[in-house]
Amino acid sequence: MAKIKTASKPVAKTKTAKVAKTESSYEVQGEKCFYFCNGQVVSRLNDLPGVLRNIDEGTYGYHVNSERNDISAWVGDVFLKRDLSQKIQKSKNRTNMASVIEKELKH
Numbered sequence: 001m002a003k004i005k006t007a008s009k010p011v012a013k014t015k016t017a018k019v020a021k022t023e024s025s026y027e028v029q030g031e032k033c034f035y036f037c038n039g040q041v042v043s044r045l046n047d048l049p050g051v052l053r054n055i056d057e058g059t060y061g062y063h064v065n066s067e068r069n070d071i072s073a074w075v076g077d078v079f080l081k082r083d084l085s086q087k088i089q090k091s092k093n094r095t096n097m098a099s100v101i102e103k104e105l106k107h
Helices: 045-054 057-063 070-078 082-089 094-106
Strands: 020-022 025-027
Touching: 025 045, 045 070, 045 094, 070 082, 082 094
Parallel strands: none
Antiparallel strands: 020 025
């Protein structure tokens, strides 16, 4: 008798990361990390506020401008934190963005 395969939920072909959650810290590896144009790499969401406070305006402006917000997209697409992604999208500068992320991660 042949085995019949039953279909499970369809799997969307998106590039979501396998996210490890440890003590309100989200961490990814490899291509799922955020690669800033200045060479800095962020793999933990908890590290992002510190990096934002220390990068130069040119680096920030490359990733966050009127055409795109790479940081918001990374948080929403990789960590699936859509609410935080929307809050980041509304941030007016890198210091404000860092504060928004820290506040959200404390909850």
